[in-house]
Amino acid sequence: MKTLKQLLAEKTAPLAVTAPDDTVYQALCVMAEHNVGALLVLQEGKLVGIFSERDYARKQIRNHRSSKETPVRDLMSSRVAYVGLQATLEECMSLMTEKRFRHLPVLDDQGQVLGILSIGDLVKETISAQQFLIEELERYIAS
Structure with a gap:
């Protein structure tokens, strides 16, 4: 199975981000432009939150x-779970499942954002790894 570093390296699209003072409308436009369900909220290069479709759907109605x-800071989730490159795919999936979110930032040891993984990225890699294992076992059995 691939490492987080390998998964992030395969992502060719630029990282979709917003700032806490950007409007929710601006953030939604960025999400649509990049075809993503969440944006990292950065202030002076540091992760200060995450803004997702779920944040918009659940919080904007009360706003x-x-x-x-409305500034993004009013709707974003400011308590953001994240992982470092040493985390395994299984640990990431477990964290996302347990905490019930779909986007997970990856940070380096200095707190700099390296990228973001979606649950879809992790499921796709898991299926690919399982398919490879099945094919290898079939070859072994047939030989």
Whole structure:
């Protein structure tokens, strides 16, 4: 199975981010442009939150303000779980399943953002690894 470093290296699209003072509308436009379900919220290069479709769907209705007036900081999740490159795919999937979120930032030892993994990235890699193992076992049995 691939490492987190290998998975992140395969992601060719630029990292989709927003700032806490950007409007929710601006953030939603970035999400649509990049076809992603969450944005890392960075301030001066540091991770300060994550803004997801779920944050918008669950919090904006209570906000009573327009998305063009509401800053991302009002809706973002500021307590963000993250992992380092040493984490395994199994640990990432377990954390995401237990905490019930779909996007997981990966940070280096200095707290710099290296990338973000979605549950879809992890499931795709797990299926690929299992398919490889099945094919290898079939070859072994047939020989």
